[in-house]
Amino acid sequence: MSSSAQDKAKTPETFSNLKVKTPATNSAGFPALASVIGQVSKYMNLGDALKISRKLNQKGGFDCPGCAWPDPDDERSSLGEYCENGIKAMAEEVQNKTIGADFFSQHSVDELASWTDFEIGKSGRLAEPMYLPEGATHYQSISWDEAFNKVSEHLNALESPDEAVFYTSGRTTNEAAFLYQLFVREFGTANLPDCSNMCHEASGKALSETLGIGKGSVTLDDLYKAELVLVVGQNPGTNHPRMLSALEKCKKNGGKIVSVNPLAEAGLVRFTDPQNPLKMLTGGTKLTDVHVPVLINGDVAFFKAILLKLLEAEEETGNVFDKDFINEFTNGYDDFIADLKQYSFFDCLQKSGVTQDIFDRVFDLILNHDKIIICWAMGLTQHENAVDNIRELVNLLLLKGSIGKEGAGTCPVRGHSNVQGDRTVGIWESAPQKFLDKIETKYGFKPTTKHGYSVIDAIKAMFEKKAKVFFGLGGNFISAVPDTLYSAQALANCNLTVHVSTKLNRSHLVTGKEALILPCLGRAERDYQRTGVQIQSVENSMGVVSSTKGILEPCSNKLLSEVAVVCGLAHATLKEKSKINWLQYQDDYNLVRKDIEEVVDGFDDYNSRLKQPSGFYLPNCARIRQFHTQTGKANFSINKLPSRTLKPNELIMMTIRSHDQFNTTIYGLNDRYRGVFNERRIVFMNREDMNSRNLHEQQMVTIRSEFQGVVRKAEKFKAIGYDIPKGCCATYFPEANILVPLDSFAHTAKTPASKSVAVTISTN
Ligand SMILES: Nc1nc2c(c(=O)[nH]1)N[C@H]1C(S)=C(S)[C@@H](COP(=O)(O)OP(=O)(O)OC[C@H]3O[C@@H](n4cnc5c(=O)[nH]c(N)nc54)[C@H](O)[C@@H]3O)O[C@H]1N2
Ligand SMILES: Nc1nc2c(c(=O)[nH]1)N[C@H]1C(S)=C(S)[C@@H](COP(=O)(O)OP(=O)(O)OC[C@H]3O[C@@H](n4cnc5c(=O)[nH]c(N)nc54)[C@H](O)[C@@H]3O)O[C@H]1N2
Numbered sequence: 001m002s003s004s005a006q007d008k009a010k011t012p013e014t015f016s017n018l019k020v021k022t023p024a025t026n027s028a029g030f031p032a033l034a035s036v037i038g039q040v041s042k043y044m045n046l047g048d049a050l051k052i053s054r055k056l057n058q059k060g061g062f063d064c065p066g067c068a069w070p071d072p073d074d075e076r077s078s079l080g081e082y083c084e085n086g087i088k089a090m091a092e093e094v095q096n097k098t099i100g101a102d103f104f105s106q107h108s109v110d111e112l113a114s115w116t117d118f119e120i121g122k123s124g125r126l127a128e129p130m131y132l133p134e135g136a137t138h139y140q141s142i143s144w145d146e147a148f149n150k151v152s153e154h155l156n157a158l159e160s161p162d163e164a165v166f167y168t169s170g171r172t173t174n175e176a177a178f179l180y181q182l183f184v185r186e187f188g189t190a191n192l193p194d195c196s197n198m199c200h201e202a203s204g205k206a207l208s209e210t211l212g213i214g215k216g217s218v219t220l221d222d223l224y225k226a227e228l229v230l231v232v233g234q235n236p237g238t239n240h241p242r243m244l245s246a247l248e249k250c251k252k253n254g255g256k257i258v259s260v261n262p263l264a265e266a267g268l269v270r271f272t273d274p275q276n277p278l279k280m281l282t283g284g285t286k287l288t289d290v291h292v293p294v295l296i297n298g299d300v301a302f303f304k305a306i307l308l309k310l311l312e313a314e315e316e317t318g319n320v321f322d323k324d325f326i327n328e329f330t331n332g333y334d335d336f337i338a339d340l341k342q343y344s345f346f347d348c349l350q351k352s353g354v355t356q357d358i359f360d361r362v363f364d365l366i367l368n369h370d371k372i373i374i375c376w377a378m379g380l381t382q383h384e385n386a387v388d389n390i391r392e393l394v395n396l397l398l399l400k401g402s403i404g405k406e407g408a409g410t411c412p413v414r415g416h417s418n419v420q421g422d423r424t425v426g427i428w429e430s431a432p433q434k435f436l437d438k439i440e441t442k443y444g445f446k447p448t449t450k451h452g453y454s455v456i457d458a459i460k461a462m463f464e465k466k467a468k469v470f471f472g473l474g475g476n477f478i479s480a481v482p483d484t485l486y487s488a489q490a491l492a493n494c495n496l497t498v499h500v501s502t503k504l505n506r507s508h509l510v511t512g513k514e515a516l517i518l519p520c521l522g523r524a525e526r527d528y529q530r531t532g533v534q535i536q537s538v539e540n541s542m543g544v545v546s547s548t549k550g551i552l553e554p555c556s557n558k559l560l561s562e563v564a565v566v567c568g569l570a571h572a573t574l575k576e577k578s579k580i581n582w583l584q585y586q587d588d589y590n591l592v593r594k595d596i597e598e599v600v601d602g603f604d605d606y607n608s609r610l611k612q613p614s615g616f617y618l619p620n621c622a623r624i625r626q627f628h629t630q631t632g633k634a635n636f637s638i639n640k641l642p643s644r645t646l647k648p649n650e651l652i653m654m655t656i657r658s659h660d661q662f663n664t665t666i667y668g669l670n671d672r673y674r675g676v677f678n679e680r681r682i683v684f685m686n687r688e689d690m691n692s693r694n695l696h697e698q699q700m701v702t703i704r705s706e707f708q709g710v711v712r713k714a715e716k717f718k719a720i721g722y723d724i725p726k727g728c729c730a731t732y733f734p735e736a737n738i739l740v741p742l743d744s745f746a747h748t749a750k751t752p753a754s755k756s757v758a759v760t761i762s763t764n
């Protein structure tokens, strides 16, 4: 009998040879180069590796699929604006092995599901479309035409278009994303959940409400010029390595850096630029001036304590707040101050877990500087009160007038390389009416105004059989989403699950009754179409749109570009009902960009401006102190301290990334900076918490989370003593997703609260 969807969704509980060393205090440098060379030599051929390292993130080159950190506008390093994890991302994509019909006939779906994520990822690039018929044990090959027809049959057989779910991961380019949402809307639904729902949705919500734009306000140049940068809930040394060069530049210009994080992440302590040979020998730059080891979810408490002391200083001296800015540009100041006064400084400080001494040092820096930038990522967005976390930071910036001026502002650091662009061009389950109206005007059909499913809603709908077809444009849905076992059942309940992918992943193995894998070109590959080789475009974390062009030959001649997949699917599904000539777009992507220009604001002269070597900036109202909120001003907000209380034996757990992974893609088994080697099933614990539970180093434990009366269990994790605040612990994503309750999410944003899971840890 074949194993259940739930068994296949779980990461296998196998162990290698765990080694634990002292965590690093320096990032990049020689070990980073060694790691890159190791990765490249194992999985890529050398010619490709050299071509890639010269073109990665270069003007006229291709955009690194690693992260959304921007490239410098002016000079770029001759070695390539590469970083260790960028090269690892490429090595993963440009593997010299491919898999097709032979591979799938040798390995059943059950067998593949018993492999670790690391092994699954290393099997090679997907080389041809594959189909899993109902009841079959193995995938078999299928032609593209048949595959499109299968999807079309299922979609057209639904009682309502709302019974289909169309997921997007954030690597999809603007061109493919725009066409995809257009197809979905013409098909008749707004069920467009995306990885952003699990990522920066809370930032988008908080920033739209307070500043009138769901994106950050700063440019790279602002970062260089900031007097003070707060890096809150983010681990750039691993997840945005190129950000460290920008922070180094800021320091050289006299800027100060504070990190607010339960962990003293190595990348933020000291940085050795791998592109600077002299620095490699002299040991690099100390980056962080003050590290604040806040408790998990202690950020509102910490920043409220700062706000209270600022208010006290303002009341004494009258020169702390930027009153001109507050009067002219903001709304809600009096209510905000009245609310703030109800809180006690000592209570807030105590709840943040930060000592008075560290508090004082950070407070002095904030008090004495006006050009402040706050950067943040998942440490703030993946909590139930995530929107409050971010609004409280905005309150601080507003008091200091640190918005819309040089060297100051908001900097939510995005994850996937085009997650921001996908939203800009319409991947949005609750798109604004203005956008829908423009679609109607341009194409002559009326898009539904009903809001579609976000990720969490989509999982529930599939579980309840209200949604019956799942289509994923990129990503690895089952491993990325919370509540693995529930979500596995949700996918298994579907009639059809389809994934457009570059690489095999667990989502191909946890299927509906039937399943399809549609293999597509990766970023690095040349995209040949009827009018020649196509370029595409992406938007980085700071709102710069630039081109990306593949340079390697495709790894198989049976791959389609994502644009071609969407066009083929739309053509097959909508047929003569469609108002759109779908196939023209795949011949010439300039036509897609012309349409985007007509429908989305800010893309004037898209095709010609895309030829500019560094791309172009999209308009950003907050950057110029225009606040497109309901009040027309920047809004102060009132945020409560989180009210959650833990039971006496509970710890609060965050699920984080190791240094050797890109989300659910596992590059290797090491987390070098944190000193962990050869293993991922570990839980980082405070040593006192280990002692009080009688746990010794590397003891095998079971982790349980209890939420609304339901207990979830993850077995076989090894406990490791680590410098993490008492009461807090950490595990890796995706191994621990089984513990994240589906119903624990950010209020109003629905971002799963995967950084605050209440757990117990025991030996049985
Ligand atoms: N190499 C590599 N690069 C990546 C990715 C990858 O997996 N690998 N993923 C990409 C994606 S999609 C994203 S979204 C980003 C993610 O980038 P990050 O957000 O940096 O990734 P996480 O590992 O989730 O780290 C969150 C950090 O927040 C801290 N933290 C957790 N809880 C709290 C809290 O309550 N308060 C505070 N102040 N800090 C907290 C953790 O200690 C950790 O340092 O990176 C992108 N870039
Ligand atoms: N517990 C916990 N859960 C989390 C998080 C967490 O911190 N903790 N982080 C969340 C976050 S921030 C995010 S963004 C999500 C990520 O969720 P996803 O975006 O769904 O996951 P990824 O692992 O990035 O997807 C990897 C897969 O994408 C495919 N792929 C790679 N490149 C391409 C391409 O160019 N085109 C296509 N079509 N496919 C491609 C490959 O097949 C690969 O297996 O996970 C979320 N889940």
Ligand SMILES: [Mo]
Pocket (backbone or CB within 6 Å): 195, 198, 199, 200, 414, 415, 416
């Ligand atoms: Mo993300």
